[in-house]
Amino acid sequence: MSLYAALVAPFTDFEFMRRALAAIIALSLGGAPIGVFLMLRRMSLVGDAMAHAILPGAAIGFLLYGLNLLAMILGGLIAGFLVALLAGVVARSTGLKEDASLATFYLASLALGVTIVSVKGTNIDLLHVLFGNILAMDDQALLVVAFNATITMLVLAVIYRPLVIESVDPLFLRTVSRAGTPAHLAFLALVVINLVSGFQALGTLLSVGLMILPAGTARFWSRDVTGMISVAVLAAMFSGYAGLVLSFQTRIPSGPAIILVAAVLYVASVLFGSVGGLVRQLFPGRHLEA
Amino acid sequence: MRRLWFIACIVALVAAPLHAQDRLDVVASFSILADLVKNVGGDRGNVTTLVGPNGDVHVYTPAPSDARKNAGARILFVNGLGLEGWLPRLVQSAGNKATIVTVSNGVAPLKHGSDADPHAWQSIPNVEIYVANIRDALIAADPADAAVFRANAAHYLTELDSLDAEVRAAIAKIPPERRKVITTHNAFGYFAAAYGVEFLAPVGVSTETEPSARNIAALIQQIKADKIPAVFLENLSDDRLIARIAAETGAKARGILYSDALTDEKGPAPTYIDLIRHNIKALTSALGN
Numbered sequence: 001m002s003l004y005a006a007l008v009a010p011f012t013d014f015e016f017m018r019r020a021l022a023a024i025i026a027l028s029l030g031g032a033p034i035g036v037f038l039m040l041r042r043m044s045l046v047g048d049a050m051a052h053a054i055l056p057g058a059a060i061g062f063l064l065y066g067l068n069l070l071a072m073i074l075g076g077l078i079a080g081f082l083v084a085l086l087a088g089v090v091a092r093s094t095g096l097k098e099d100a101s102l103a104t105f106y107l108a109s110l111a112l113g114v115t116i117v118s119v120k121g122t123n124i125d126l127l128h129v130l131f132g133n134i135l136a137m138d139d140q141a142l143l144v145v146a147f148n149a150t151i152t153m154l155v156l157a158v159i160y161r162p163l164v165i166e167s168v169d170p171l172f173l174r175t176v177s178r179a180g181t182p183a184h185l186a187f188l189a190l191v192v193i194n195l196v197s198g199f200q201a202l203g204t205l206l207s208v209g210l211m212i213l214p215a216g217t218a219r220f221w222s223r224d225v226t227g228m229i230s231v232a233v234l235a236a237m238f239s240g241y242a243g244l245v246l247s248f249q250t251r252i253p254s255g256p257a258i259i260l261v262a263a264v265l266y267v268a269s270v271l272f273g274s275v276g277g278l279v280r281q282l283f284p285g286r287h288l289e290a
Numbered sequence: 291m292r293r294l295w296f297i298a299c300i301v302a303l304v305a306a307p308l309h310a311q312d313r314l315d316v317v318a319s320f321s322i323l324a325d326l327v328k329n330v331g332g333d334r335g336n337v338t339t340l341v342g343p344n345g346d347v348h349v350y351t352p353a354p355s356d357a358r359k360n361a362g363a364r365i366l367f368v369n370g371l372g373l374e375g376w377l378p379r380l381v382q383s384a385g386n387k388a389t390i391v392t393v394s395n396g397v398a399p400l401k402h403g404s405d406a407d408p409h410a411w412q413s414i415p416n417v418e419i420y421v422a423n424i425r426d427a428l429i430a431a432d433p434a435d436a437a438v439f440r441a442n443a444a445h446y447l448t449e450l451d452s453l454d455a456e457v458r459a460a461i462a463k464i465p466p467e468r469r470k471v472i473t474t475h476n477a478f479g480y481f482a483a484a485y486g487v488e489f490l491a492p493v494g495v496s497t498e499t500e501p502s503a504r505n506i507a508a509l510i511q512q513i514k515a516d517k518i519p520a521v522f523l524e525n526l527s528d529d530r531l532i533a534r535i536a537a538e539t540g541a542k543a544r545g546i547l548y549s550d551a552l553t554d555e556k557g558p559a560p561t562y563i564d565l566i567r568h569n570i571k572a573l574t575s576a577l578g579n
Contacts, residue, residue, distance in 0.1 A: 014507050015538050118353060135506050136531035244503055253500035 010248040017244060019137040020254065023145050023201060024240030027210055030149035031194050032232035033156055035215035036225065037187060040167040044215075046102060047208035050195045053083040053106040055113025063116065073200050080192040083109050088188050092181055131203040134244075134254050141201040148197050152190055159183040164225050205255045210236050213262035220273025235265050314432045317363040319374050320347040321552040322411055323393065323420075325562045327367055329446040330424045334435045338363065343554045347373060352380040363388045364431050367424065370394040373408035391427040393420040400479045409477045409549065413484035414454040414566065418447055453563055460570045461485050464577045471573065472513065472521035472541065474532050477549035487573065490518070492531055506535065513539040520544040520576035544576035 011017045038044050057079025061071035087102040094101075132141060156163070162179035165172065173180045198207025218231035243258025252260075271278050313336040318324035324339040331337060338359045341347045347369075357380060360366060366381070368374050370392035381390065397416045399406035410416040425443035429436045461469070470488045471478075478489040492501045492509055512518070513535070521536045523529040523546045536543045547569050548559045559565035 010503070010507070014510060016506060016510075016534055017503060019534075020503070133500065133531055135501060135503060136534045138530055138534060138537075141530070248503040248507060251502040251504045253502050255500060257502070 006249065007245060010245060016135055016137070017248065019142060020134045020244055021241060023134060023137045023142060024210070024244070024258070025237055026142075026145040026149040027198060027202065027207065028214070028233050028236035028240060030145070030152035031198065031207065031211040032214045032218075032236040033229045034152060034187075034191055034194050035211035035213075036218060036228050036232050037163060037167060038191065038211065039215040039219065040225070041098070043098060043102075043191075044212050045099070046191060047195055047211055048204070049102055049106040050080055050083070050192065051199060051204045051208065052110040052113075054080045054109075054196055054199070056109055056116055057113075059113050059116040069200065073196065076199070077192065077196045079109060079113075080196050081189060084188040084192050085185060088185055092184070131199050132201045134202050134206055134258070137201065144197045145201050148194055152194060155186060155190055159186050163187055167225075203255055205259055209255075209259040209262060210240065213259065213266050214239065217262070217266045217269045220269035220275055220277050223275055235262065239265060314365075314428065314435070315363045316365040316367060316428075316431075317360055317388065318367040319369060319377065320550070321345065322550075322562050322565070323367055323369055325552060326393070326417065326420055326446075327424055327428075330421060330439055330443045331428055332438060332442045334432070334438050335428065341551070343552045343557070343560070345551055347550055350376055352376055356380060360388060365427055366390045367427070368392055369408060369410070371397075371399055371406040371408040371410060389427070389431065391423065393423045395419075395423055400483060407476070407479045410480050411562070412478050412481035412549070414450055414457065415484060416480060417562065418450050421446055421450070449563065453566055457485060457566065457570050460574050461487060464574060468519060468577045470516055470518045471547075471577070472509070472518060472532065472535065473547055473549070474523060474529060475549070478547070481569075487577075492535065501531070506531075510535060510538055513541055522547040522572065522576070542576075545572045547572060 011021060035044075038046060054076035057075030057077065058072040059075070060079075061068065061073070061075030065071035083102070083105045087098065087105045090096055090101040090105075091098040159179075159182075162173060162177060162183035166180050166183065170180065194211070195207055198211075201207075214232040214235035215228070217235045218228040221231045222228045239262035240258050243261045244254060246252060246261065247254040247257040250257075269277065272280075274280065313334060314331065315336050315338070316327060316331065317338045317340060318327050319339075320341040321339055321343045324337050327335060327337050340352070340356050340359065341350050360380065366388040368377055368390060371394050394408075394410050394416070396419045397410045399410070401407070411420065421443055425439050428439045432439075464487075466486075469486060470490070473489055473491050476489070476491040478487075481487065482489050490509060490512065492506055513521075518539075518541055521532055521541045521543050523532055523543060533543065535541075548565045552561065552565060553559045558568045
C-alpha cells in the first residue's frame with residue numbers, strides 16, 4: 001500500500017472522512033485551549049461531570065418535544081450553564097473548592113435527570129441518543145462545532161489576560177482588578193458550550209478527550225500558556241487525523257482510535273517531554289556555567 | 291375466525307369457572323414478547339412488560355419498580371440468545387420465585403462470530419416456536435386453563451401462518467437483484483435468512499457498538515457497487531449515521547423499519563403482526579419497481 005493510499009486517499013475518496021476531519025480541526029481549535037485552562041485551574045475532570053449534569057435539561061427537552069435533537073441540546077445547554085454557574089458562584093462566595101461544589105451540583109443534576117426520565121417511564125437511553133458520532137457529521141453538526149470554535153477563540157481573546165493571571169496567581173489579580181469573577185464565569189460558560197455541542201456532534205469520549213489529553217501533552221513541552229495552547233491545538237489536530245486514519249485502516253471505532261492516539265502522544269510526552277519529562281529528569285544535561 | 295375464537299374463550303371460561311378471578315401474573319422482558327404472551331394468555335393472563343413500546347432492550351437498565359413487577363409474577367418470559375444481558379442481576383436482586391422461560395428454546399440461532407444474534411423474532415417460523423414455548427409454559431403454570439391457552443395458541447398460530455405466507459408472497463414480487471436494504475443496526479439477520487432479503491448495517495447486532503471508519507467506507511462502497519436502492523431507519527436508533535451514508539451514496543431513505551420494539555397504540559406497529567405488516571409494506575414499496 002502506497003503512502004498516499006494509506007494517508008490521503010481515505011479523505012479524497014469519502015466525504016464522511018473529510019467531514020470528520022473538518023470537525024476534528026474545529027474541535028481542536030476550540031476545545032484544546034479550553035483544556036489547557038481547565039488543566040491549569042485543576043478542573044480537568046469537569047468535562048465528565050458535565051456529561052452527566054446535562055441530563056435533566058435533555059430530559060425536559062425530550063418530555064416537551066419528543067425525540068427532537070435541538071430541544072434536547074438546548075435543554076442540555078441550559079442545565080449545563082445552571083450547574084456550572086451555580087457551582088462557580090458557590091465556589092467564589094464560600095470556602096468550598098470549585099471541584100467539590102461542582103461535584104455536588106452535577107450529582108444533584110444527574111439525580112434530577114434520572115428522576116425526570118423515570119417519571120416519563122421511557123426506556124430510551126436519552127444520552128445514548130443525544131451523543132453523536134464523528135463519522136456522522138451532517139451540515140448542522142459541522143456548523144455547530146465551527147461556530148463553537150469561533151466563539152471560543154473570540155471570547156478567550158477578550159478574557160485571556162485576567163484568565164491567565166488568575167490561573168497562576170489569583171490573589172494578585174484580586175488586588176489589581178475586579179475582572180477575575182466575570183472572566184471565570186465567562187470561561188465556565190465556554191466550557192459548557194464546548195462540551196454540550198461537542199457531545200451532540202461527537203459523543204462524550206471525543207469532546208472531553210480532545211480537550212484534556214492534548215492539554216496534558218502540552219504541559220511537557222512548554223512553560224508559558226501561549227506555547228502550551230499552540231502545542232495542545234497541534235496535538236489535538238494530529239490525534240484527530242491519525243486516529244481517523246487508524247480507524248479507517250484497522251476497524252477500530254473512530255472515537256476510541258482518536259483518543260488512543262492522543263493518549264500515546266501523552267505518554268511519549270511524559271517520558272520525553274522537554275519540560276519536566278521523566279527522561280530529562282533522570283538524565284539532566286550539564287548545567288551551563290558562567 | 292375471530293368469532294370462533296371468542297366462542298372458544300367463552301366455552302373455556304365456562305369450563306373453568308372456579309379460576310375466573312385469579313389471572314395468571316406473568317412478566318415479559320420486552321414489548322414484542324409481551325404481545326405474543328398476551329395473544330396466548332388471552333384474558334387468563336395478566337402480562338407486565340419490563341421494556342415497553344419504543345424502549346431499547348439492548349441498553350436497558352432495570353429500575354427497582356421492575357424488581358417489584360417481577361416479585362409477584364409466576365413466570366418471567368425472556369427472549370434469550372443474549373438479548374437481556376441485564377437480566378441475571380435483576381433476577382438476583384428481586385429474589386423472586388418466578389419460573390424463567392426462555393422462549394427462543396428450540397430456535398436455530400444465527401451466529402455472528404461466537405455470539406448468537408438475538409433478533410430471532412424477525413422470522414415468523416421462529417415466532418411460532420416462541421408461541422409454542424409460551425403456551426407450554428402457561429399450561430405448566432396454570433393447568434386448569436390449559437384448554438384456553440391451547441385454543442388461543444392454535445388460533446394465533448394460524449394467523450402467523452397466513453402472515454408468513456403474506457410475507458413470502460410480497461417478497462416474491464420484488465425482483466431478486468433488488469432485494470438489498472441498509473438499516474441502522476444489524477437486527478434483521480433472521481428475516482434475511484428466512485425470506486431472502488439481504489440486510490446491511492453500519493452498527494453491529496447490539497445498538498451499543500460503535501462503527502469504525504473502515505466499516506462505513508466498506509458499506510458506502512458496497513451500496514455504490516451493488517446499486518442498493520434504499521436505506522431504512524429504525525424506531526430506536528440515532529439516524530444521523532444512516533442519513534450521512536444515504537447522502538453520500540444517493541440511496542434514498544425510505545421510512546422506518548421496526549426491529550426491537552413495538553410502537554405505542556397510536557403508532558404503526560402496536561402488535562407483532564402489525565409490525566411485520568408495516569415492515570413488509572415499507573420494503574415492497576421501496577424495493578418494488
